[in-house]
Amino acid sequence: MLRQITDQVKRIDVNPFPGADILSVSQFDRPRLEWLFARALEMQDMVKRDGGSDLLRHKLMVALFYEPSTRTSSSFIAAMERLGGSTVPITQGVQYSSVSKGESLPDTVRTLEQYSDVIVLRHPEIGSARIAADYCRKPIINAGDGAGEHPTQALLDLFTIQKELGRIDKLRIAMVGDLKYGRTVHSLTRLLLQYDVELAFVSPELVRLPLDLMNEVRKSGISVEETYHVADVISWADVLYVTRVQKERFSDLSQYEEIKNFYEITPEIMAQAQEQMIVMHPLPRVGEIAYSVDNDPRAAYFRQMENGMYIRMAILAAVLGKL
Amino acid sequence: MLRQITDQVKRIDVNPFPGADILSVSQFDRPRLEWLFARALEMQDMVKRDGGSDLLRHKLMVALFYEPSTRTSSSFIAAMERLGGSTVPITQGVQYSSVSKGESLPDTVRTLEQYSDVIVLRHPEIGSARIAADYCRKPIINAGDGAGEHPTQALLDLFTIQKELGRIDKLRIAMVGDLKYGRTVHSLTRLLLQYDVELAFVSPELVRLPLDLMNEVRKSGISVEETYHVADVISWADVLYVTRVQKERFSDLSQYEEIKNFYEITPEIMAQAQEQMIVMHPLPRVGEIAYSVDNDPRAAYFRQMENGMYIRMAILAAVLGKL
Amino acid sequence: MLRQITDQVKRIDVNPFPGADILSVSQFDRPRLEWLFARALEMQDMVKRDGGSDLLRHKLMVALFYEPSTRTSSSFIAAMERLGGSTVPITQGVQYSSVSKGESLPDTVRTLEQYSDVIVLRHPEIGSARIAADYCRKPIINAGDGAGEHPTQALLDLFTIQKELGRIDKLRIAMVGDLKYGRTVHSLTRLLLQYDVELAFVSPELVRLPLDLMNEVRKSGISVEETYHVADVISWADVLYVTRVQKERFSDLSQYEEIKNFYEITPEIMAQAQEQMIVMHPLPRVGEIAYSVDNDPRAAYFRQMENGMYIRMAILAAVLGKL
Numbered sequence: 001m002l003r004q005i006t007d008q009v010k011r012i013d014v015n016p017f018p019g020a021d022i023l024s025v026s027q028f029d030r031p032r033l034e035w036l037f038a039r040a041l042e043m044q045d046m047v048k049r050d051g052g053s054d055l056l057r058h059k060l061m062v063a064l065f066y067e068p069s070t071r072t073s074s075s076f077i078a079a080m081e082r083l084g085g086s087t088v089p090i091t092q093g094v095q096y097s098s099v100s101k102g103e104s105l106p107d108t109v110r111t112l113e114q115y116s117d118v119i120v121l122r123h124p125e126i127g128s129a130r131i132a133a134d135y136c137r138k139p140i141i142n143a144g145d146g147a148g149e150h151p152t153q154a155l156l157d158l159f160t161i162q163k164e165l166g167r168i169d170k171l172r173i174a175m176v177g178d179l180k181y182g183r184t185v186h187s188l189t190r191l192l193l194q195y196d197v198e199l200a201f202v203s204p205e206l207v208r209l210p211l212d213l214m215n216e217v218r219k220s221g222i223s224v225e226e227t228y229h230v231a232d233v234i235s236w237a238d239v240l241y242v243t244r245v246q247k248e249r250f251s252d253l254s255q256y257e258e259i260k261n262f263y264e265i266t267p268e269i270m271a272q273a274q275e276q277m278i279v280m281h282p283l284p285r286v287g288e289i290a291y292s293v294d295n296d297p298r299a300a301y302f303r304q305m306e307n308g309m310y311i312r313m314a315i316l317a318a319v320l321g322k323l
Numbered sequence: 324m325l326r327q328i329t330d331q332v333k334r335i336d337v338n339p340f341p342g343a344d345i346l347s348v349s350q351f352d353r354p355r356l357e358w359l360f361a362r363a364l365e366m367q368d369m370v371k372r373d374g375g376s377d378l379l380r381h382k383l384m385v386a387l388f389y390e391p392s393t394r395t396s397s398s399f400i401a402a403m404e405r406l407g408g409s410t411v412p413i414t415q416g417v418q419y420s421s422v423s424k425g426e427s428l429p430d431t432v433r434t435l436e437q438y439s440d441v442i443v444l445r446h447p448e449i450g451s452a453r454i455a456a457d458y459c460r461k462p463i464i465n466a467g468d469g470a471g472e473h474p475t476q477a478l479l480d481l482f483t484i485q486k487e488l489g490r491i492d493k494l495r496i497a498m499v500g501d502l503k504y505g506r507t508v509h510s511l512t513r514l515l516l517q518y519d520v521e522l523a524f525v526s527p528e529l530v531r532l533p534l535d536l537m538n539e540v541r542k543s544g545i546s547v548e549e550t551y552h553v554a555d556v557i558s559w560a561d562v563l564y565v566t567r568v569q570k571e572r573f574s575d576l577s578q579y580e581e582i583k584n585f586y587e588i589t590p591e592i593m594a595q596a597q598e599q600m601i602v603m604h605p606l607p608r609v610g611e612i613a614y615s616v617d618n619d620p621r622a623a624y625f626r627q628m629e630n631g632m633y634i635r636m637a638i639l640a641a642v643l644g645k646l
Numbered sequence: 647m648l649r650q651i652t653d654q655v656k657r658i659d660v661n662p663f664p665g666a667d668i669l670s671v672s673q674f675d676r677p678r679l680e681w682l683f684a685r686a687l688e689m690q691d692m693v694k695r696d697g698g699s700d701l702l703r704h705k706l707m708v709a710l711f712y713e714p715s716t717r718t719s720s721s722f723i724a725a726m727e728r729l730g731g732s733t734v735p736i737t738q739g740v741q742y743s744s745v746s747k748g749e750s751l752p753d754t755v756r757t758l759e760q761y762s763d764v765i766v767l768r769h770p771e772i773g774s775a776r777i778a779a780d781y782c783r784k785p786i787i788n789a790g791d792g793a794g795e796h797p798t799q800a801l802l803d804l805f806t807i808q809k810e811l812g813r814i815d816k817l818r819i820a821m822v823g824d825l826k827y828g829r830t831v832h833s834l835t836r837l838l839l840q841y842d843v844e845l846a847f848v849s850p851e852l853v854r855l856p857l858d859l860m861n862e863v864r865k866s867g868i869s870v871e872e873t874y875h876v877a878d879v880i881s882w883a884d885v886l887y888v889t890r891v892q893k894e895r896f897s898d899l900s901q902y903e904e905i906k907n908f909y910e911i912t913p914e915i916m917a918q919a920q921e922q923m924i925v926m927h928p929l930p931r932v933g934e935i936a937y938s939v940d941n942d943p944r945a946a947y948f949r950q951m952e953n954g955m956y957i958r959m960a961i962l963a964a965v966l967g968k969l
Contacts, residue, residue, distance in 0.1 A: 051704030051763070052732075058374030060401055071757060074734050078706055078761035081732035086375075086404035088397050089412070089735070103607035106614075111394060111606060114629035115401035117374070283757060284749035291752075306760035381697030383724055409698075409727035411720050412735070426930035429937075434717060434929060437952035438724035440697070 011035075018321035021133040021140045025151045025187045030194050037159050039314035039323055040307070047082060047310070055322050056085035062112045065091040065122040065143070071283065072143050072153075075305070076120045079312035088116065106135035113138040118319060121145075139319040147183060152315060153282060154187035156308040161239055163307060164278045164300050168192070174200040174233040177243035177263055177288060180207040184282045185243055189213060198223040200233045204259045207249060229262055234272045240265070241280045242288050265289040270296055280304055334358075341644035344456040345464045348477045348510045353517050360482050362637035362646055363630070370405060370633070378645050379408030385435045388414040388445040388466070394606065395466050395476075398628070399443045402635035411439065429458040436461040441642060444468075462642040470506060475638060476605060477510035479631040484562055486630065487601045487623050491515070497523040497556040500566035500586055500611060503530040507605045508566060512536060521546040523556045527582045530572055552585055557595045563588070564603045565611050588612040593619055603627055657681075664967035667779040668787045671797045671833045676840050683805050685960035685969055686953070693728060693956070701968050702731035708758045711737040711768040711789070717929065718789050718799075721951070722766045725958035734762065752781035759784040764965060767791075785965040793829060798961060799928060800833035802954040807885055809953060810924045810946050814838070820846040820879040823889035823909055823934060826853040830928045831889055835859060844869040846879045850905045853895055875908055880918045886911070888927045888934050911935045916942055926950055 012035040020027070028036070046053055061080045063073050068091060077087045090112075105123065109132045112119055121132050122143040129142035129149075144150040162168055173192060175185050179201050189209075192199065199222055201209045208226065209217075217224050227233065234240070242265055250256040265279060270293055273279075278300040281289055285301075293299050317323045335358040343350070351359070369376055384403045386396050391414060400410045413435075428446065432455045435442055444455050445466040452465035452472075467473040485491055496515060498508050502524050512532075515522065522545055524532045531549065532540075540547050550556065557563070568586055573579035588602060593616055596602075601623040604612055608624075616622050640646045658681040666673070674682070692699055707726045709719050714737060723733045736758075751769065755778045758765055767778050768789040775788035775795075790796040808814050819838060821831050825847050835855075838845065845868055847855045854872065855863075863870050873879065880886070891909055896902040911925060916939055919925075924946040927935055931947075939945050963969045 052706075053704075058376075058405065060375075060404060062397065070736055070754075074708065074736060074758065075761055077734050078732075081706060081734070082704065086401075088400050088404070090393055090397060103609070107607060108393075110617075110625050111628045112397065114625060115398055115632050284753060286749070302756050302760060305757045309761050381699075381728065383698075383727060385720065409724075411723045411727070413716055413720060426932070430930060433940075433948050434951045435720065437948060438721055438955050 015318050015321065015323045017315075017318035019139060020319050021129075021142075022151055022315055022319060023129050023133060023140070023142045024149050025154045025191050027151070028155065028191065033155075033158065033191070033194070036155065036311070036314055036318070037162055039318065040159055040310040041163075043310040043313040043317075044307075047313075052082040052084060054084035055317055056080065056083040056320060059085040059117045059320050059322075060088065060115065061085055061316065062088045062116040062119045063091060063143075064108070064112060064119055065089075067122055067124050067144075069122055069144065071305070072122065072150075073120075075308045076141075076143065076312050076316075079309050079316055082309070083313055083317060085316070088112075105132055109136040109140070118316065141315060141319065144183070147181070149187055150183055151187065152308070152312055153184050154191055155315075156304065156311040157184065157188045157241070157280065157282070158191050159311050160280060160300060160304045160307045161278070164303070165238060165276070169196040171195075171238040172198045172200070172236055173239040173241065174202055174230075174237040175209075175241045175243070176202040176230055176233075176265075178207045178245045178249065179203040179209040179243075181246070181249070182243045185209075185241070186213055188241065189217065193217065193220045193222060200225045200227065200237065202227050202230055202233055202263075204228065204245065204263075206255075207245060230265070230269060231262075231272075234269055235274065238274065238277050239280060240273070240277065242285075243282065244286055244288050260287075263288060265293055267292050267296070270298065273298065338641050338644070338646045340638070340641035342462060343642050344452075344462055345474055345638055345642060346452050346456060347465070347472050348474045348514050350474070351478065351514065356478075356481065356514070356517070359478065359634070359637055359641070360485055362641065363482055363633040364486075366633040366636040366640075367630075370636075375405040375407060377407035378640055379403065379406035379643060382408040382440045382643050382645075383411065383438065384408055384441050384443060384639065385411045385439040386414060386443045386466075387431070387435060388412075390445055390447050390467075392445055392467065394628070395445065395473075396443075398631045399464075399466065399635050399639075402632050402639055405632070406636055406640060408639070428455055432459040432463070441639065464638060464642065467506075470504070472510055473506055474510065475631070475635055476507050477514055478638075479627065479634040480507065480511045480564070480603065480605070481514050482634050483603060483623060483627045483630045484601070487626070488561060488599070492519040494518075494561040495521045495523070495559055496562040496564065497525055497553075497560040498532075498564045498566075499525040499553055499556075499588075501530045501568045501572065502526040502532040502566075504569070504572070505566045508532075508564070509536055511564065512540065516540065516543045516545060523548045523550065523560065525550050525553055525556055525586075527551065527568060527586075529578075530568060551582075553588070553592060554585075554595075557592055558597065561597065561600050562603060563596070563600065565608075566605060567609055567611050583610075586611060588616055590615050590619070593621065596621065661964050661967065661969045663961070663964035665785060666965050667775075667785050668797055668961055668965060669775050669779060670788070670795050671800045671837050673797070674801065674837065679801075679804065679837070679840070682801065682957070682960055682964070683808055685964065686805055686956040687809075689956040689959040689963075690953075693959075698728040698730060700730035701963055702726065702729035702966060705731040705763045705966050705968075706734065706761065707731055707764050707766060707962065708734045708762040709737060709766045709789075710754070710758060711735075713768055713770050713790075715768055715790065717951070718768065718796075719766075721954045722787075722789065722958050722962075725955050725962055728955070729959055729963060731962070734758075751778055755782040755786070764962065787961060787965065790829070793827070795833055796829055797833065798954070798958055799830050800837055801961070802950065802957040803830065803834045803887070803926065803928070804837050805957050806926060806946060806950045806953045807924070810949070811884060811922070815842040817841075817884040818844045818846070818882055819885040819887065820848055820876075820883040821855075821887045821889070822848040822876055822879075822911075824853045824891045824895065825849040825855040825889075827892070827895070828889045831855070831887070832859055834887065835863065839863065839866045839868060846871040846873065846883065848873050848876055848879055848909075850874065850891065850909075852901075853891060874905075876911070876915060877908075877918075880915055881920065884920065884923050886919070886923065886925045888925060888931075890932055890934050906933075909934060911939055913938050913942070916944065919944065 126148035449471035604624040772794035
């Protein structure tokens with residue numbers, strides 16, 4: 001069934017996010033996504049041309065990371081710096097400091113908002129970004145709240161698909177690996193429900209997509225398949241979105257050893273894939289994709305990281321009202 | 324006895340601090356305080372209007388924190404960045420690094436001064452800022468030297484009183500909580516001795532104001548009271564300066580549990596306070612002030628944090644000779 | 647034998663390093679050294695005059711430190727900031743973060759190069775900088791790879807000699823202390839082989855210069871001596887390059903206690919030195935040079951730190967193609 005989605009999409013010309021918190025992918029309908037991706041492309045053009053700009057000059061971002069995440073914090077800091085803004089990193093070591101010694105998250109963000117214009121928050125507890133936003137007058141950007149959301153990751157994933165393949169509608173997208181605990185898979189899947197795509201979910205039995213999300217997918221009318229084997233989808237997929245299956249999920253390690261090879265992307269597997277397709281991974285990888293795949297032009301995972309900076313530049317400029 | 328203090332105050336028009344170390348509140352007489360507060364107000368106006376400036380462009384501040392203090396280091400970094408300067412944070416983890424592996428503090432500051440224009444130092448040992456300043460040709464700003472001083476905290480406290488209530492003379496100021504170990508209380512009290520104020524000290528017996536400081540207060544001719552109960556001062560006070568009573572000070576925990584409620588600021592307590600008064604706290608708090616007080620317009624503790632940035636901007640610009 | 651080296655030196659007028667990795671001192675012949683030192687002097691003039699510039703505006707440096715090294719990371723960050731560039735420090739705590747949890751160094755640098763223009767890398771394993779450079783399209787600057795190299799340290803050492811004494815040819819240079827494990831001694835010695843100098847190596851038997859390096863020195867035709875005692879070289883030397891003899895190298899601690907005094911530089915020792923000579927040390931020191939020597943104008947070790955910033959400014963601007 002071809003869903004009539006495209007007509008619903010109205011173009012947005014005005015920044016929909018000034019002063020907004022960015023907490024969840026549910027804030028992004030198609031017009032907002034398209035508006036954001038257009039801005040991210042402009043950021044990319046500007047960086048390629050000039051390296052940076054002064055758009056966020058005299059704006060200050062606090063990166064408040066209760067858990068270390070070099071990749072995400074670096075990407076946000078680079079995004080802010082390339083727009084001429086200032087950054088105060090509170091990372092690696094929050095655990096030693098007053099912000100964790102009995103002080104509540106609301107007090108911490110209410111203190112930091114006195115100095116800053118926007119707070120990027122990583123916190124191990126689900127719902128923490130929502131709580132922070134309830135207490136903070138400045139925009140909060142959720143950079144991961146435990147098993148909750150990590151919206152800029154899902155946005156950069158979708159932006160990568162759009163950029164690499166020129167569209168999202170009509171694509172066949174396979175999610176591979178840990179679909180049960182993989183926060184990125186859940187958020188990206190929810191965003192994709194707004195598009196006319198076909199989905200396949202490839203995972204060991206133990207880490208299948210949660211039932212409630214699968215029901216959401218089914219109810220949306222999207223064509224969907226589940227399978228245990230990458231081999232079943234490799235020649236079909238336009239996008240192979242790979243995630244790590246964590247050894248720790250298996251009580252029986254022999255079971256893990258037995259199945260993990262079904263999920264490793266190798267040059268042999270890639271030989272069966274289409275010529276125009278991409279392999280994505282949120283990184284870090286630990287063996288899910290062979291290094292020998294890296295030079296394949298279809299390996300998009302490092303370009304995906306680059307896109308993350310452009311998406312975060314667009315998000316920062318948007319919530320700070322500078323677009 | 325009304326003390327004739329006001330006549331002594333001469334206006335200063337020229338920056339008294341170019342190249343100076345900021346080590347102690349004893350460096351601040353009334354003319355210098357008033358000069359500094361005028362500059363801090365200008366910083367506030369500038370930040371509200373423009374977000375930042377280029378006053379300290381091409382100046383570099385090192386934040387050398389041997390103890391973590393997110394609040395203080397963030398405030399200094401934000402202050403420097405908003406003035407267009409650069410920052411090198413050496414925080415959270417100094418303990419792992421060469422600066423603590425046997426290297427002396429003098430060698431560390433003499434190394435860092437080669438790269439930088441000003442050093443903000445937090446160190447657990449009393450007197451360390453003085454030692455650093457003796458060896459360093461660049462200005463040292465003491466951001467806390469153990470049980471010693473933390474002058475910018477006392478300055479921001481006094482600035483907050485001035486800003487919130489329009490004056491310092493003639494105010495009734497109650498200090499509440501741990502008055503024995505509370506460095507901020509000691510420094511603020513010493514600054515207040517230059518003004519025509521009335522003081523009250525409210526604490527459990529175990530953590531009363533040290534005798535030598537109480538004698539200083541008494542000798543100054545200021546009207547002073549001591550009491551065990553907030554209830555005794557709540558309707559009298561123009562300023563309630565609350566600090567934490569640390570459980571660790573009590574060998575008998577039942578004693579702590581018994582008394583701590585006398586010191587919690589609740590909406591019920593606030594109902595007895597004047598309409599024009601403020602509640603202050605150096606933060607972080609751990610239960611001394613109920614969250615339900617936060618929306619009371621008299622709750623000044625988050626505005627106090629904001630003022631810290633303006634004071635530190637003024638201090639940085641002053642010692643770097645840019646005012 | 648006086649070697650005819652000077653004629654070989656041709657002047658370079660064009661930046662030889664745009665886009666280059668800086669991995670080893672072997673990349674620096676005399677023309678390149680002289681070109682670099684001229685640029686470093688320009689950096690010094692600019693810093694003394696203006697504090698900084700905008701030469702590297704909109705350029706972004708990642709400082710990726712798998713081992714803490716406050717001194718080196720601060721120096722690089724200050725260098726980048728003084729040139730108007732941006733910095734993302736990934737220091738102190740990489741061990742807690744995804745970049746060390748099983749992720750390979752190649753993946754980490756390939757991720758970080760997506761955000762940045764140059765990566766400064768400190769890593770405990772010899773050869774790691776080479777590996778990083780093989781995978782990274784952006785310049786890698788080796789800031790120490792274990793027992794391998796730390797080229798900017800050797801460059802700043804040589805630059806200091808040139809600046810302090812006006813030349814390198816015809817100088818008598820004594821290396822003192824741990825000559826076996828001291829990476830800085832090895833790299834500086836290799837650079838000096840390009841000049842017409844005389845060398846002396848002063849160390850306990852246990853930590854003498856490795857045989858292969860000594861053979862390199864001998865083969866070069868340079869005049870070279872070895873001795874156990876500083877006293878043997880003190881009146882002869884134009885440069886005394888002192889390093890720490892680490893207690894941990896000695897299984898018999900009494901042996902260490904016995905000899906360490908032969909290597910301490912005191913005012914008494916300095917009384918025997920020439921009037922025009924310098925004492926250098928890569929710092930941190932732990933007793934090798936008495937504090938009472940610090941005010942001797944021949945004590946060059948803090949000026950050496952300052953020179954490090956100028957050398958790193960020149961290196962950063964060079965590899966980023968801005969000279």
